[in-house]
Amino acid sequence: MRISELSAVSGVPLPTVKYYLREGLLPAGERTARNQADYGRAHVARLRLIRALTEVGGLSVADTREVLAAADDPQMPLDHVMGAAHDAVTNRAKPTRTEPEWSAARDIVLLLAEQRGWRVEPDAPAIDQAADAVAAVLAMDVPELHPLIDVYAEHAEELARREVAAVLSMGAPEEIVRGVVIGTIVGEALLNALRLMAQQSVSIALLEPGPGGP
Amino acid sequence: MRISELSAVSGVPLPTVKYYLREGLLPAGERTARNQADYGRAHVARLRLIRALTEVGGLSVADTREVLAAADDPQMPLDHVMGAAHDAVTNRAKPTRTEPEWSAARDIVLLLAEQRGWRVEPDAPAIDQAADAVAAVLAMDVPELHPLIDVYAEHAEELARREVAAVLSMGAPEEIVRGVVIGTIVGEALLNALRLMAQQSVSIALLEPGPGGP
Numbered sequence: 572m573r574i575s576e577l578s579a580v581s582g583v584p585l586p587t588v589k590y591y592l593r594e595g596l597l598p599a600g601e602r603t604a605r606n607q608a609d610y611g612r613a614h615v616a617r618l619r620l621i622r623a624l625t626e627v628g629g630l631s632v633a634d635t636r637e638v639l640a641a642a643d644d645p646q647m648p649l650d651h652v653m654g655a656a657h658d659a660v661t662n663r664a665k666p667t668r669t670e671p672e673w674s675a676a677r678d679i680v681l682l683l684a685e686q687r688g689w690r691v692e693p694d695a696p697a698i699d700q701a702a703d704a705v706a707a708v709l710a711m712d713v714p715e716l717h718p719l720i721d722v723y724a725e726h727a728e729e730l731a732r733r734e735v736a737a738v739l740s741m742g743a744p745e746e747i748v749r750g751v752v753i754g755t756i757v758g759e760a761l762l763n764a765l766r767l768m769a770q771q772s773v774s775i776a777l778l779e780p781g782p783g784g785p
Numbered sequence: 786m787r788i789s790e791l792s793a794v795s796g797v798p799l800p801t802v803k804y805y806l807r808e809g810l811l812p813a814g815e816r817t818a819r820n821q822a823d824y825g826r827a828h829v830a831r832l833r834l835i836r837a838l839t840e841v842g843g844l845s846v847a848d849t850r851e852v853l854a855a856a857d858d859p860q861m862p863l864d865h866v867m868g869a870a871h872d873a874v875t876n877r878a879k880p881t882r883t884e885p886e887w888s889a890a891r892d893i894v895l896l897l898a899e900q901r902g903w904r905v906e907p908d909a910p911a912i913d914q915a916a917d918a919v920a921a922v923l924a925m926d927v928p929e930l931h932p933l934i935d936v937y938a939e940h941a942e943e944l945a946r947r948e949v950a951a952v953l954s955m956g957a958p959e960e961i962v963r964g965v966v967i968g969t970i971v972g973e974a975l976l977n978a979l980r981l982m983a984q985q986s987v988s989i990a991l992l993e994p995g996p997g998g999p
Contacts, residue, residue: 690990704975707974711834732983738930739991759977762976768941
């Protein structure tokens with residue numbers, strides 16, 4: 572198909588398609604005439620992936636390029652591709668880490684991971700992100716909430732099992748990368764929204780005066 | 786203590802403390818001299834809460850002010866305080882909602898809630914946030930990931946039960962309010978980070994060639 576059709580089929584505006592071509596995110600089409608090239612289904616799939624990365628994931632063009640480069644490298648093991656996607660996502664958050672309690676919180680996170688047998692790259696940004704949250708919980712003097720750290724870890728593990736299994740069932744590597752991105756980013760938004768809905772429901776039920784009191 | 790000590794004890798830089806005072810997020814200290822005021826433990830606790838909301842939760846100063854106002858109002862029923870914390874969190878994401886599929890996605894979310902017996906205010910922002918995510922999943926042509934929507938709902942419900950129970954065990958109403966805010970916002974950051982760590986671990990384990998084959 573011609574570039575105008577590629578734009579129509581993918582729903583990506585023509586100037587944006589041209590921009591992705593210039594930036595090298597989208598591979599060039601097959602040259603058919605002086606000023607014409609032919610694009611195929613792979614280009615449509617690639618455009619969808621770029622959109623998932625930039626629009627749903629909020630990644631910059633530079634981060635998108637890195638994730639795509641990892642996905643395109645046939646020598647790159649799949650878990651490194653996943654790592655690139657994760658890093659791109661977690662790099663969006665840039666909290667300050669000046670507190671003295673922070674490295675203690677990071678140790679708690681590492682211990683938690685060790686106890687559950689998790690194998691995580693020691694420089695994974697998610698570890699620092701978890702340490703930020705644990706440090707905040709510890710600084711806040713709410714001992715009643717500390718047991719939740721383990722509850723979250725337990726649910727995170729079970730969720731990850733289901734998510735990774737679903738993503739791997741997508742088959743082709745480029746599909747899997749798309750799945751990782753959608754699962755990581757859109758999944759996060761969905762999980763958080765459903766959790767807020769469930770919290771509202773549970774607290775309404777617990778707080779209302781029931782037939783037996785209070 | 787003096788404002789410089791308050792800064793040292795809380796780890797919040799002095800200019801930031803002064804900024805929070807000016808913005809009314811932090812109540813004024815007790816005036817002890819012309820240019821001096823005395824701050825107490827309540828100020829340290831409030832600074833920690835502000836930091837959790839802004840740094841870990843990523844809330845704007847305006848959203849932080851709203852959550853604190855709800856928390857400070859003794860007339861405010863607890864589920865409304867929860868609502869304010871929830872709204873502040875969900876307001877961070879401002880996705881576009883122009884797609885025709887969006888109201889279909891919202892119906893899916895409402896059906897899901899109904900099937901699980903959730904009681905959610907029909908205008909809760911979390912419903913729209915969930916609809917955004919469901920619409921993105923549906924638009925992305927990844928049928929393998931659709932079953933995850935139910936998986937998320939299941940885990941969200943169980944998590945909410947544990948979270949609300951932990952928060953209610955905090956006893957005094959103003960403690961509970963603090964628990965809601967910390968649980969909602971810091972809990973979200975922690976859950977997401979642990980989920981990324983677990984995803985990495987599960988995918989490394991699944992992708993490596995094991996003793997029994999690839």
